[in-house]
Amino acid sequence: MYKEKLRVQDLSEGMILFSDVCTQSGQLIMNSGTILSHYLIEKLNQYQIDSVFVEVPERPDHITSNPIKIGMEPTSYLERVKESQEFAEFHKVYFNHMKNFEMQLNDIVNSSSTSIDIDALLTTPITLVNSIDTTFGIFDLLLNIRHLDDSTYAHSLNVSIIANIVGKWLHLSERDLKVLTSCGLLHDIGKLLIPQEILQKPGKLTPEEFDLIKQHTTYGYALLKDKEIDPRIKASALLHHEKADGSGYPLGKKRENLPFFSQIITIVDTYEAMTANRVYREGLCPFKVIKLYEEEGFSKYNVQILMTFIEKLVQTYIGYTVRLNDGRIGKIVFINRLDLSHPIIESNSTFIDLAKERNLEIETLL
Ligand SMILES: [Fe+2]
DSSP: EEEEEHHHHHHHHOOSSSSSSTTTHHHHHHHETTTTOHHHHHHHHHHTEEEEEEOOOOOGOOOOGGGGTTTTTOOOOHHHHHHSSSHHHHHHHHHHHHHHHHHHHHHHHHHOOSSHHHHHHHHHHHHHHHOOOOHHHHHHHHHHHHOOOOOOOHHHHHHHHHHHHHHHHHTTOOOHHHHHHHHHTTTTTTGGGHHHEEEOOOOOOOOOOOOOOHHHHHHHHHTTTSSSSSSHHHHHHHHTTTTTSSSSSSOOBBBGOHHHOOOOHHHHHHHHHHHHHHHHGGGHHHHHHHHHHHHHHHHGHHHHHHHHEEEEHHHTTOOOEETTTSSEEEEEEEOOOTTTTTTTTETTTTEEEETTTTTEEEEEOO
């Protein structure tokens, strides 16, 4: 490993310090081996440090006129998932089934028949759930899929798969599990009647466009209401954007008037959309997702379902390596049941309780 001296303004996230950094008065502020984050680079600026030594890969062309290229952001967790054999296999099965699933949904939209072959429809999510036996969590595989396919079909399929898992966590019967998985598959079917250019519009929506998108709930219900299917599937299409405090749409119903299954779909749908669109694009961190749920407030969701969901979700990350916002790297060893977004981290034989050290947080999974 070589070292190279870089000005602080030329540093970028992910670079690793080759030597300790001290202030002019000799106070140690960062250890060698620290991986630089945006926060830490800011800190160097605050301490008015001019330049530091960073690690440079051991290769003949290590001296370059473009120092930013040295010590680039290490491969992110999400990228590692994407490059794995497990993802390659999952991806193959997923897209093999996708065409058929698209046809099935379009048939429901276009056909006047009142019957829907739910068992045929369930083949895709059930096959996918059963195909997964990986070291990466299914949530991380699904997320990578969504980066490749932003369609309503992929979103619906992902929601149905996650709903199936959540249904098992809630100990639903086999029969109810099928209904819940179907609720996930068909909850957004009304979106197939909304013009693509509005759904995929990159910029801000006009109030009229937003109103139109909101109508996918009533459109979906209208498509399903005369079909011979479980009424909970129809209700989920209509009510999955309702919130327990009455702030949702289309009817502004409150928790006491919302069916249990549609409340499950609301949480799963929010999670899927939130992770696909926001958090994970900047580096996967389920703990940031949980924090977002905490910010949204338990007032908006069914608390029993939400607690089960985030508690189980967090547990799937025990043993994972993470980087904290002060640059330290450690392993998640224990989940605080009363503070799910702040687990205990073991780093260099020290236990860091994030519930107590409130200035620290998990920045990313490694
Ligand atoms: Fe929706």
